[in-house]
Amino acid sequence: MSVSGVLIVALYFVLVCTPAALAAWLAPPAGGFAYEAGRAAALTGFAILVLQTVLAARWKYASRPFGLDIVFRFHRNIALFAGVLLVAHPILLAAGGAGPGLILRLDAPWYIWLGRIALVLLLLNLVLSACRNRLRIAFERWRFVHDVVGPLLLVVAFTHAWFIGGDLQHPLIRTVSAALLAGGVAIFVYHRLIRPVLLRRHPWRVTAVQPETDTVCTLELEPPASQATPDYLPGQWHFLTLHRNRGLPHEEHHFTISSSPTRPGRVTSTIKNIGDFTATIPDTRVGDTASVHTAFGRFSYRVHPDESDLVFIAGGIGITPLMSMLRCMSDRKDGRRVLLLYANRTEDAIVFRDELDTIAAGHDPHLTVVHVISRPGDDWTGEKGHIDRDLLQRRVQGDLSKKTFYICGPAPLMDAAIADLAAMGVKDRQIRTEIFRLID
């Protein structure tokens, strides 16, 4: 991990532990070990929940050392840990002297009820997030509920702690906890309300809508005149919100930037129709506007400049970040060796076929393209079936320990390729992946 990564992790843990550490130091003990552990659990759980707003806010500086996907996964897993701490809080207090009435009494004071309500809100958020797919809740609906319930539960929990006294009696602990809450709410408001307005004030413009295959379409966008094309690495991605009116959905989605940073002025995203929103991409018109929040991700050979022998494994639309890298290498006359294994169901589904041939016909990069078709037509003479261990062993020649593998595609293809490569002796550190699902 880079130095900045270590510093960010250290700062995170200091902030999470500060309220409980201050309470242990400054607040007089109010009970036995279980009681004190219950107080510490509440303060630590609260600090974790406040910092969830920071983790979700897509701060480029904070996410760069890890990648936003890792930050979002941490956001999800640490929420479960906070849930455990906050459920343990009343149980430990009850066991440590407050008695079962703390949990069971119906005639408890209103501020105890606030604590119970905060706990229910937290559990609701955790269950909806963990079971969204199983409950078939649409992403946009889930996010709306998540965005309302998250900040609400923080305010309710803080009010509970403030009026119950105890932990927050000492002025310094009050100040630190209130500052944490104020910071978290401010970051949330900026992220969910102010930033979208700022982005919309400087709209990008759609300059081309180019069908690639029956189900894949490329959108070309130009930044506002006041703005140069933002810096990005080949393989990175952006958040895109199309403002098309005409009754078309107005949702933010993430897509790889399939163009290369070597061609400034315009960026493209190449998008496959897989659902409600992506089905409307061909209805986009030249002149439509868009909000673009760019650029994220670490899936780029430019992050690892020393790797010179690359194997790209793509399935379907997973070609987009790899195409951006190949375009960049080609423009930069980068003489790296690249083997591209590209799986598709049919020949017609191959995206960028001609351009891949053109790059392969040059020398920089030294590109070899192997198309793998699972449902080939009668006249297909290339590789048939899937990218499996047999194909990898036949096609990936030379010293495996000197190669780096970049994999992007559907989950089954990625899982199988990673398992096959591991069985062939390829180390984890030689494998880089991009998953086309940030939040599941």
Ligand SMILES: Cc1cc2nc3c(=O)[nH]c(=O)nc-3n(C[C@H](O)[C@H](O)[C@H](O)COP(=O)(O)OP(=O)(O)OC[C@H]3O[C@@H](n4cnc5c(N)ncnc54)[C@H](O)[C@@H]3O)c2cc1C
């Ligand atoms: C880093 C990254 C890069 C990607 N690059 C590309 C690309 O280059 N080309 C491409 O075609 N696809 C890409 N995707 C996938 C693309 O984001 C999804 O296909 C698209 O959001 C699905 O939207 P839908 O409503 O049409 O499909 P649906 O079937 O409605 O949704 C499928 C799943 O996508 C997720 N999803 C839906 N809406 C949203 C949303 N607003 N925000 C976040 N997630 C949502 C949910 O998990 C949902 O279950 C990328 C994804 C990621 C994470």
